[in-house]
Amino acid sequence: MKTAIVIPARYASTRYPGKPLAELTLPDGSRKSLIQLTWEAAQAVAGDHPVLVASDDDRIRTAAERFGAEVVMTPETCRNGTERCAAAVEAAGLDADVIVNLQGDAPLTPPWFIEALIDEMARGRARVATPVLRCDAVTYGHFVEDRKAGRVGGTTAVFGTDRSALYFSKEVIPWLDPAKIDPDNIPVFHHVGVYAYTRDALSAYGTLPEGTLERLEGLEQLRFLENGWPVTCVEVDARGRVFWELNNPGDVARIESVL
Incomplete structure (x- = not known):
C-alpha cells in the first residue's frame, strides 16, 4: 500500500492570518515556524x-522550500484542507493508494497517531479514517475554558460501537454534569485533525455538495457524514504527551509550554 502525507497550508486563515508562518520558541531558544514543525512531525512517521x-x-512556498520541503501549489479556490489535498494529489501526479492529510497547525501530532491511521487503512475496511484521543482533565479543561471565553478551540467527536463517527463539533460533546465528572475517565474525545483517505474517497470529496452542518461548524469532515460516507474513528494513546492544535494566537503559549 503506497501512502503519501500532504500538509495543506493556507495563509488567509480567518481566525489567524498567516498561521503557518507563526514562529514558536523551542526549549533551546531557537524559533521555527508552525509549518516547519508540522513538516518535521510528518518526517518522523515510520515508513x-x-x-x-x-x-x-x-x-508559504518560499518558507517551506527554505527548510527542504517539497511544495505543490494549489488553487486559492480550495475551501478546506481536504480539497487542497485532492488538488495537490492531482497537480503532483502523486502515485499513492492512501493519502494522509496532516493539517499545518498540528506540530504536536505524535508519529504513532499517523501510523495508527495508516495501519487502519491497510486493513482495507475504511475509506476515511481519523484519530480521536480521550481527553484527560487538562485537555478537557482547555475545551471548557475556550468555550466559556467564546473562543473556538479544538474539536470533539462522538462515535458508535463500530467506531463510525456520529458527529464532530466545535462544541464540547457529549455534555457532562460537572458534579459527576470522573477526572480519570472523561468520556469526551478530542478529534485530532488528521485524516487518511483512499484515493477514490479523496477524489469523490470535491464532487459532494457542501452540507449545512459543514458550513455551520466549519468542519470539512462533516461533508462525508452528511453525504452518507462513513468516517472511521481510530482511538489513539497520547503516551503521556499533551496534544493541542494551534487554533488561536493564544494557543502559541500552550504549545510552547509542551515543546
Missing part, C-alpha cells in the same frame, strides 16, 4: 512516505 506541503501562497 517511506513522501511528504508534500500544499499551499496557494508564495510566502
